[in-house]
Amino acid sequence: MAVKVLRLLALLWVTFEFAAAGSYEGYKLYEIATETIAQRNALNALAQEDADKYDFLSLSRLHTQKARVLVAPAHDESFQAELRNQKIPFELKNTNFGRTIQTEVLQNRMLRQAKPYNGTGRLGTERYYSHDEINAYLDDLAARYPTRVFVRIVGKTYEGRILKTITITNGDGVTGKNVVFMDGAFHAREWISPATVVYAIGELVENFEAHAELLQDYDWVILPVMNADGYEYTQSASAFRLWRKTRQPVTVNGTTCYGTDPNRNFGFHWMGKGASSNPCSDIYAGPSAFSEPEAVVVRDIMHSLRDRGILYLTIHSYGYALFYPWGWGPELPDTWEDLHEVAMVGADAIRDYSGTEYEVGSSTALYGEAAGASDDYAFSEGFTLSYTMELPHGGDSGFDPPPSDIDRLVKETWTGIRAMGLKITTKYPSPKQTLS
Secondary structure, three states: OHHHHHHHHHHHHHHHHHHHHHHHOOOEEEEEOOOOHHHHHHHHHHHHHOOOOEEEEEOOOOOOOOEEEEEOHHHHHHHHHHHHHOOOOOEEEEOOHHHHHHHHHHHHHHHHHHOOOOOOOOOOOOOOOOHHHHHHHHHHHHHHOOOOEEEEEEEEOOOOOEEEEEEEOOOOOEEOOEEEEEEEOOOOOOOHHHHHHHHHHHHHHHOHHHHHHHHHOEEEEEEOOOOHHHHHHHOOOHHHOOOOOOOOEEEEOOEEEEOOOHHHOOOOOOOOOOOEOOOOOOOEOOOOOOOOHHHHHHHHHHHHOOOOEEEEEEEEEOOOEEEEOOOOOOOOOOOHHHHHHHHHHHHHHHHHHHOOOOEEEEHHHHHOOOOOOHHHHHHHOOOOEEEEEEEOOEOOOEEOOOHHHHHHHHHHHHHHHHHHHHHHHHHOOOOOOEEO
16 A cells, blocks of 8 residues: 555656646756866856856856856757857757756655654755754754753744754853854755755764764854755755745846845845846845845854854855855955865865865855855854855756765765864864853
8 A cells, every 4th residue: 555655646746747847848958168268258258148048057267167057948059159159168968957857856755755754863864854854853953962952943934934053062061162153055956055064963963972072162053954945945846956046036127036045145245246136146136135034044143153153164065165255356364374274174184085176265266256145244243264165066967966975975075074173173272161
């Protein structure tokens, strides 16, 4: 009977997926490896001038990183013509991206059905988990480790989903320790981000003995899913898999578009370079700074930690990079050498562990201007160190590592995070503390 039910559910899911997948049906995915600075500049110009026609899933200022572009059937000929006119070589990676995405979303749903989480025990690395499942895991940890773990409701999303942080300590009752603040899932389609953050939570709590040094003089405050509305939206149907933004609607001149890029919505150089005033753009900065309740939640956490916050680390994908302020422009902070030093510790640890090479540098130097981002805001508000960590790509789009890759990627990333955590405990020791 159970087998029949699963087969029926699978059939229903397939039917739903094919009905909902129209937005990517027939889309082509291109990979572009520029060979000269002129080609890279031309590609950047194309991405900016025709952002509404071509979906640049990745684009770095570095020659070493390939760009991936998703192109609708109606724009395919013009896209190829543009590249040929600029003498930019390209490779067609997928002739029907919609079918690939259908398969991926269906696989994740079937894994969720086959391997449900019952609300107790550590989350695994065999599949991607929902926002509700991740919140249930936080509550379970608080119940099982009441002297070391504290879960707090910090706000709601636009659609009313509960956002929770977990504060991880060593249980010694000492107050006033320095703090690491980490978050995940700023961008909805980056599923590997919350998977990585959840794995880090599990290591800090359930593998405490192995990482006790990280918690001796530091507390960790972690928000695993910031953009919960968008994250759930990407899991609802393959047509929405590459959704990036939040879900709050904005109506301008009678036209309604949904969502704001939360990583352009922070009130430091808001609506500067690398942000858009077009509500339909993937990098729309919002109608005003902190228009998104999710960005307000992160801002308020930062403010509450202002006197103790040493490291802010926001986990994104993809890009093989650890970058630091500034993102609003080409200037470097006075303390850029300290920022670079700690980031290199993480990059070196990852390279030694798996051979994966991470680029390290300022956000603008590596990716171009991106004003209104959370890492710039955290640094401007007093965090000594602030980084965006762009994880490796996976799958066809780069944002869709298959479930079989989750374990490898989260463990590799944790190696770098742990190394950075150890470095700051000596470089920035906590002041003398008192028992609460």
